[in-house]
Amino acid sequence: MKKQIVAALAAGLVAGAVAPASADAVADFYKNRTITLYGAAGGGGSYGVYNRVLAEHLGRHIPGNPTITAQFMPGAGGAKCANFVYNAAPKDGSVIGMLLKYVAVEQAIGRKSVKYDVRKFNWLISAEPVNSVVALWHDSPAKTLDELRRIQVTMGSTGKSSETYVTPTLMNAFMGTKFKVVLGYKGTGAIHIAMEQGEIHGRAASYSSISGTRPHWLSENKVIILGHSGLYPDKDIPGVAPLATLAPPESKAVFEFVGSGSALGRIIVAPPGVPADRVAALRKGLEATLADPKFLADAKKRKMGVQPRSAAEVEALVMKTVNAPADVIARTKTIMQ
Known part of the structure; x- marks a missing residue:
């Protein structure tokens, strides 16, 4: 012992x-x-x-x-x-x-x-x-999901691996929208400048990149927010639905798979x-x-x-x-x- x-x-x-x-x-x-x-x-x-x-x-x-x-x-x-x-x-x-x-x-x-x-x-x-949102400039030719199925709008993107490309491309395939995605922007900041200058109509990227760097867009109603990439309702953007809930039932699993990135x-x-x-x-x-x-x-x-x-x-x-x-x-x- x-x-x-x-x-x-x-x-x-x-x-x-x-x-x-x-x-x-x-x-x-x-x-x-x-x-x-x-x-x-x-x-x-x-x-x-x-x-x-x-x-x-x-x-x-x-x-x-x-x-x-x-x-x-x-x-x-x-x-x-x-x-x-x-x-x-x-x-x-x-x-x-x-x-x-x-x-x-x-x-x-x-x-x-x-x-x-x-x-x-x-x-x-x-x-x-990071819940990303589909945000359109206030003078976009389409302002609702129904209009996006009939009218083409231009979205800025940093590359095919990013939210800025993934979300509008998935929406085109599974929700019938007509986004035209323009690649090559060097960061979300460059996309935002392009929106302000009328070069493009919108973007799909983090909500905080608007609330944190361009809060006046929200207070002055400069953008229209149509949906977000998360799996659950977001308290910071009440009334904005997850895209997985807007997708057809047969495509919901795809949006949930991609939306898992938002949880990361x-x-x-x-x-x-x-x-x-x-x-x-x-x-x-x-x-x-x-x-x-x-x-x-x-x-x-x-x-x-x-x-x-x-x-x-x-x-x-x-x-x-x-x-x-x-x-x-x-x-x-x-x-x-």
Whole structure:
């Protein structure tokens, strides 16, 4: 018995020594170092705002208090940034990325631009769900769903992997709308400028990119909001229905599959291969930041949503998406490819 007690005490001392040593190793690594937070969207929209505010606060919640810099890598509807973080970024914890919500859907349907495997990312957290809305400029030639089935309107898009392309294309296929989608815009901010200048009639992108960067569009009735991409009613946009409830019954499963990305929302990842202790420190630091009163005050001032999901919850949603029924993936793929 005495030997067992001594052994247990020794094990406890070793365990107590290991945890601080690991924490010290993480702090030593991050001290006087910079973490780059890459964003998969342009700097002018809601993702840009979120990245910059997060970068202002995250460093003090990571051992060693590294400097956090926000950079932006839009392109290919978010695939450019995801591919970079997965393949080219240093795998030492000095790079993390805020990816677009369709990162798992794009892999599931076999998008050619996808050069990553979502099952191998180190998922860190989701800052909030992102419900995108179909928003038309107030002088659009069509202003209702019925009119959109008869009249063509032009929508701006950043690329085929993005919400800006996916939603109008699915609506054309399964709801009979006549959207003309123009590709090539460098971020949601550029699309918004094009709407204001009369170059295009609308866009499908996050609601917060309007409420956070162009709130006067709402107060001055500059836009008409027809539906949102989420699976459930959104308290921030009462009276606006989920597209899955507007779709014909035989197509509802497709809209729910695609809409699962809205639940993933603003997802933050580290590359594969980052040491486990640094991944744990990044997760803990992000959780603490998203609960930090100073961050929350800034988020409220900038009209940013904060509804975190843990890494485990995010990974479960990702796996559910990539393992969706084959027929649902096939139907979606025929439209989105």
